[in-house]
Amino acid sequence: SPEPQTSYSFRGLQISSFANRSWTRTDFLAWLGELQLYTWRNESDTVGFLKPWSQGTFSEQQWEQLQHTFQVYRRSFTRDIWEFVKILHLDYPLEIQISGGCELLPRNTSESFLRAAFQGKDVLSFQGMSWVPAPDAPPWSQELCKKLNQDQGTKETVHWLLHDIWPQLVRGLLQTGKSELKKQVKPEAWLSSGPPPRPGHLWLVCHVSGFYPKPVRVTWARGEQEEPGTQQGDVMPNADSTWYLRVTLDVEAAEAAGLSCRVKHSSLGDQDIILYWDHHSSV
Numbered sequence: 001s002p003e004p005q006t007s008y009s010f011r012g013l014q015i016s017s018f019a020n021r022s023w024t025r026t027d028f029l030a031w032l033g034e035l036q037l038y039t040w041r042n043e044s045d046t047v048g049f050l051k052p053w054s055q056g057t058f059s060e061q062q063w064e065q066l067q068h069t070f071q072v073y074r075r076s077f078t079r080d081i082w083e084f085v086k087i088l089h090l091d092y093p094l095e096i097q098i099s100g101g102c103e104l105l106p107r108n109t110s111e112s113f114l115r116a117a118f119q120g121k122d123v124l125s126f127q128g129m130s131w132v133p134a135p136d137a138p139p140w141s142q143e144l145c146k147k148l149n150q151d152q153g154t155k156e157t158v159h160w161l162l163h164d165i166w167p168q169l170v171r172g173l174l175q176t177g178k179s180e181l182k183k184q185v186k187p188e189a190w191l192s193s194g195p196p197p198r199p200g201h202l203w204l205v206c207h208v209s210g211f212y213p214k215p216v217r218v219t220w221a222r223g224e225q226e227e228p229g230t231q232q233g234d235v236m237p238n239a240d241s242t243w244y245l246r247v248t249l250d251v252e253a254a255e256a257a258g259l260s261c262r263v264k265h266s267s268l269g270d271q272d273i274i275l276y277w278d279h280h281s282s283v
């Protein structure tokens with residue numbers, strides 16, 4: 001059953017496209033849990049806040065310093081890639097995705113990662129205090145890591161970001177964003193039938209909508225027994241930043257009686273929503 005969310009992971013993503021020797025763009029996005037807090041588009045000089053509490057508990061000056069680090073990084077990154085492409089004889093167009101994140105763990109500890117993908121495949125990551133090629137990465141990844149590992153200053157900055165700054169930022173965000181992060185919205189649920197999959201069968205649909213946060217468990221059951229063949233859809237976004245899910249079941253028409261759909265969600269406590277197919281009028 002879905003636990004009330006107690007740990008939030010912070011995730012950042014950098015997307016860089018290099019179309020040819022001169023055209024390139026880089027965009028950054030970052031989330032705390034499922035909430036996007038930052039955007040930094042190629043056209044902009046500054047990191048954009050998507051929530052009023054995105055600055056966390058950092059002072060204006062601390063934020064300026066951090067932003068400056070990223071401004072320098074963005075320029076250097078672009079220049080470095082152009083250089084690497086020349087040295088390694090790689091071909092345009094190329095896509096680079098860099099993802100990083102941090103998870104706060106009990107006892108004031110945290111776990112962080114940073115890795116890079118080239119043309120959609122992992123090529124390297126930052127481990128401890130150095131750059132390491134990914135397993136199965138192309139041979140040039142070794143060479144690239146060797147070169148990157150010679151830059152002590154950058155390694156120290158990356159380590160500082162991963163192990164000091166991000167955990168500190170997340171701790172602050174958990175305070176400034178508290179009320180929004182703790183938000184709980186109860187789902188509504190209803191049943192419908194879909195087009196019969198084959199003669200003599202019914203397609204039962206259980207809709208669950210309007211819940212927040214995202215973790216939810218929806219099952220078709222007979223009594224307490226979960227029905228095999230339950231098909232879980234993807235959790236889809238509603239426009240009001242709540243979520244929607246439907247869960248379907250293909251059954252023989254004669255077997256439909258006695259089936260129920262059960263919804264577990266943190267907003268409901270242990271008061272699961274249970275809807276019985278028998279009571280469903282529009283069969």
Ligand code: PBS
Binds near residue numbers: 077114116151
């Ligand atoms: C061609 C295929 C490539 C595939 C994937 C590549 C992934 C590469 C990841 C490398 C990221 C670092 C790129 C920039 C770096 O080399 C260096 O030029 C600059 N370093 C920084 O900006 C540090 C911050 C890095 C944050 C990374 C977060 C994702 C500039 O370095 C120079 O200045 C700094 C001070 O600003 C230091 O003095 C450093 O020693 C100096 O070299």
